[in-house]
Amino acid sequence: MPNKPLLLRVLDILSIILIPAALVLILFFTPEEATMGAVQKVFYFHVASAWAGMLSFVVAAGAGIGYLTTRDFKWDWLSLSAVEVGVVFGLVAIASGMIWAKPIWNVWWVWDPRLTTTAIMELLYLTYFILRSGLNTMETRARLAAVYAIISVITVPLTFLSIRLFRTIHPVVIAPTGSADFNMSPRMLVAFFASLVVFTILLADLIWNRYRLAALQAKINQGGN
Amino acid sequence: MIEITDLNKKFNTQSVLKDLSLTIAGGEFCILVGANGAGKTTLLRILAALVRPDSGEVLLEKEPLFADPSLRRKIGYLGHQSLFYGDLSAWENLRHYARLYNLSNSEEIIRKCITQSGLTPHQHKPLRTYSRGMQQRLALERALMHSPSLLLLDEPHSGLDQDAANGLDERLRQLHLKGCTLLVAAHRPQRLLQSATHAAWLREGQITDKVTLDQLSDIPGLDSYIREVK
Amino acid sequence: MTGFRRYLQTVWAIFRKDVQVEWRGRQGVPVMLVFSLLVVFLFNFALQLSPQLQSGLASGLLWVTLAFAATLGLNRSAALERENDALNGLMLAPVDRSAIFFGKTLSNLASTLLVAFILMPTISLFFGQNLLKPALFLVVILGTGAYTCLGTILSALSIQSRTRDVLLPVLLYPLALPILIAASEASRGILSGQTLGELQNWLYLLLACGILFTATGLLLFETILEE
Numbered sequence: 029m030p031n032k033p034l035l036l037r038v039l040d041i042l043s044i045i046l047i048p049a050a051l052v053l054i055l056f057f058t059p060e061e062a063t064m065g066a067v068q069k070v071f072y073f074h075v076a077s078a079w080a081g082m083l084s085f086v087v088a089a090g091a092g093i094g095y096l097t098t099r100d101f102k103w104d105w106l107s108l109s110a111v112e113v114g115v116v117f118g119l120v121a122i123a124s125g126m127i128w129a130k131p132i133w134n135v136w137w138v139w140d141p142r143l144t145t146t147a148i149m150e151l152l153y154l155t156y157f158i159l160r161s162g163l164n165t166m167e168t169r170a171r172l173a174a175v176y177a178i179i180s181v182i183t184v185p186l187t188f189l190s191i192r193l194f195r196t197i198h199p200v201v202i203a204p205t206g207s208a209d210f211n212m213s214p215r216m217l218v219a220f221f222a223s224l225v226v227f228t229i230l231l232a233d234l235i236w237n238r239y240r241l242a243a244l245q246a247k248i249n250q251g252g253n
Numbered sequence: 254m255i256e257i258t259d260l261n262k263k264f265n266t267q268s269v270l271k272d273l274s275l276t277i278a279g280g281e282f283c284i285l286v287g288a289n290g291a292g293k294t295t296l297l298r299i300l301a302a303l304v305r306p307d308s309g310e311v312l313l314e315k316e317p318l319f320a321d322p323s324l325r326r327k328i329g330y331l332g333h334q335s336l337f338y339g340d341l342s343a344w345e346n347l348r349h350y351a352r353l354y355n356l357s358n359s360e361e362i363i364r365k366c367i368t369q370s371g372l373t374p375h376q377h378k379p380l381r382t383y384s385r386g387m388q389q390r391l392a393l394e395r396a397l398m399h400s401p402s403l404l405l406l407d408e409p410h411s412g413l414d415q416d417a418a419n420g421l422d423e424r425l426r427q428l429h430l431k432g433c434t435l436l437v438a439a440h441r442p443q444r445l446l447q448s449a450t451h452a453a454w455l456r457e458g459q460i461t462d463k464v465t466l467d468q469l470s471d472i473p474g475l476d477s478y479i480r481e482v483k
Numbered sequence: 484m485t486g487f488r489r490y491l492q493t494v495w496a497i498f499r500k501d502v503q504v505e506w507r508g509r510q511g512v513p514v515m516l517v518f519s520l521l522v523v524f525l526f527n528f529a530l531q532l533s534p535q536l537q538s539g540l541a542s543g544l545l546w547v548t549l550a551f552a553a554t555l556g557l558n559r560s561a562a563l564e565r566e567n568d569a570l571n572g573l574m575l576a577p578v579d580r581s582a583i584f585f586g587k588t589l590s591n592l593a594s595t596l597l598v599a600f601i602l603m604p605t606i607s608l609f610f611g612q613n614l615l616k617p618a619l620f621l622v623v624i625l626g627t628g629a630y631t632c633l634g635t636i637l638s639a640l641s642i643q644s645r646t647r648d649v650l651l652p653v654l655l656y657p658l659a660l661p662i663l664i665a666a667s668e669a670s671r672g673i674l675s676g677q678t679l680g681e682l683q684n685w686l687y688l689l690l691a692c693g694i695l696f697t698a699t700g701l702l703l704f705e706t707i708l709e710e
Contacts, residue, residue, distance in 0.1 A: 166266060303710065353497075
């Protein structure tokens with residue numbers, strides 16, 4: 029196995045440095061939100077991990093298309109890695125949301141459409157692994173997993189569209205000026221976008237590392253060196 | 254009729270067919286011989302366009318097989334399974350296939366198929382009541398009902414009793430005389446030696462030899478293989 | 484004859500074959516029907532429904548029951564093609580293999596609609612709310628249409644798995660979420676007296692799902708079936 033590519037090492041180091049840096053930014057740089065208080069600071073990582081989760085599912089579907097057109101297993105490894113990492117980010121988003129909900133809504137969970145659909149989408153991507161585990165040959169596994177990842181990415185926006193038609197109690201952050209549920213101060217915005225960037229870097233780093241693991245596994249299974 | 258070049262097919266990264274090339278001219282009656290697991294079934298399924306190869310080219314009458322679905326009309330395929338619905342009768346199953354192939358005068362063709370397979374007394378019973386041999390006989394007629402010019406048969410004798418097997422040999426001989434091209438995979442190929450014209454030997458995913466039956470003795474391994482496999 | 488007519492005839496042939504198998508064996512629709520009636524009665528027990536609650540739940544009950552019952556039909560319809568490798572027989576047909584998708588979707592839709600049309604008066608009878616409204620029929624047709632499209636695609640995936648008997652619902656329900664949300668919301672709206680105009684967003688969403696999943700089947704079905 030070749031050594032880690034330089035860019036991946038850079039990403040590793042960047043992730044290790046930037047995550048605590050973002051945390052410092054959030055804890056000490058941003059002001060406390062007027063009504064919610066300190067717990068509002070969960071919001072930065074909450075949105076960032078939700079974003080990273082979504083992005084990785086798009087990557088998985090893109091890799092699925094890549095596999096179906098080239099039939100090169102590398103795309104399958106990428107797709108699998110992206111779903112695996114995406115599921116973890118999704119769990120982080122849900123858990124951090126619950127931590128926020130407890131003091132604000134006074135319960136860990138409410139059956140709000142937004143929350144419910146997010147949870148079901150998490151299950152949707154867990155099913156991806158169930159599907160893979162039941163398929164016998166590598167080729168069938170890669171082909172059908174790719175199809176499933178593509179169909180999933182078609183469904184997710186439809187689900188989001190459907191909950192837009194509901195009245196939700198989940199705060200709406202990204203909206204035309206004036207209609208958002210709370211307005212961020214400039215410092216909040218800095219921390220917000222910084223979190224998004226940091227989580228995107230972390231996502232790329234994790235997917236890439238997981239991809240290398242998949243490549244190594246394939247090599248072992250082939251009995252090569 | 255068929256030209257196969259550099260065909261590759263892997264299952265679980267294990268090569269079943271490896272750079273396989275084979276040409277079969279129109280009107281040939283070719284026996285495909287090879288040990289169990291040599292890839293005979295996979296090759297026939299690829300030629301029937303049921304399995305897509307990883308790489309390589311299959312030309313049917315100079316046209317790429319996988320590019321045009323309507324080419325499949327020229328192919329008759331008989332596999333290990335009957336491809337029939339157990340709840341439907343012989344008549345209904347054949348009518349379904351007549352519709353899939355879009356046959357005109359289908360009634361007449363179906364009647365002929367059923368007569369030919371000797372199942373007229375049973376034609377309205379559900380297929381699940383048929384024996385293995387009866388299903389196999391009907392399945393052969395199904396493969397022939399749209400008058401294909403290329404016939405792909407995978408172990409056609411399996412499940413047949415002695416009489417039916419002899420009948421099948423005669424049927425294949427007649428089809429060959431009518432100009433049909435045949436590729437028949439047979440684990441025990443001796444019984445086809447009288448009617449076939451060529452033999453192709455599939456070993457480790459490749460066609461290692463293809464000869465006319467007169468030249469069989471030129472390839473000692475193949476000759477003894479065909480005559481000794483029991 | 485043009486290629487397109489041949490294509491439609493193949494779709495029609497597959498549909499007729501499924502209807503005939505169902506007529507001979509009667510192993511799909513009756514099972515779906517009895518199952519959905521059982522669900523309706525069990526729900527009533529399990530949730531200890533008071534009369535006021537009952538009428539509010541009618542639309543949700545209709546869609547949950549239909550979603551469950553359709554899974555049985557889809558599984559049965561896919562299993563039919565596994566027996567004797569009959570699916571390979573369909574794949575031999577000299578037309579594009581998306582015809583198989585449309586043929587199977589059509590027969591799955593027919594059996595699910597049949598169950599729905601029996602279920603609607605049944606729920607009306609037992610839950611004291613009239614479900615027999617033209618607008619609701621429209622929603623049921625749109626909803627089951629999109630649902631069986633998606634279900635047919637996924638059943639072609641699940642039959643290739645070792646866990647085929649249990650896999651389909653797990654694949655189908657999360658992906659069918661937008662369909663089920665839109666269909667049950669539109670139904671609830673209709674039952675509470677809203678007009679179709681007021682509910683047009685939900686109807687458009689159902690239509691969008693139907694179109695997207697039809698396109699998916701058209702483009703990907705051959706890829707799903709190939710070995």
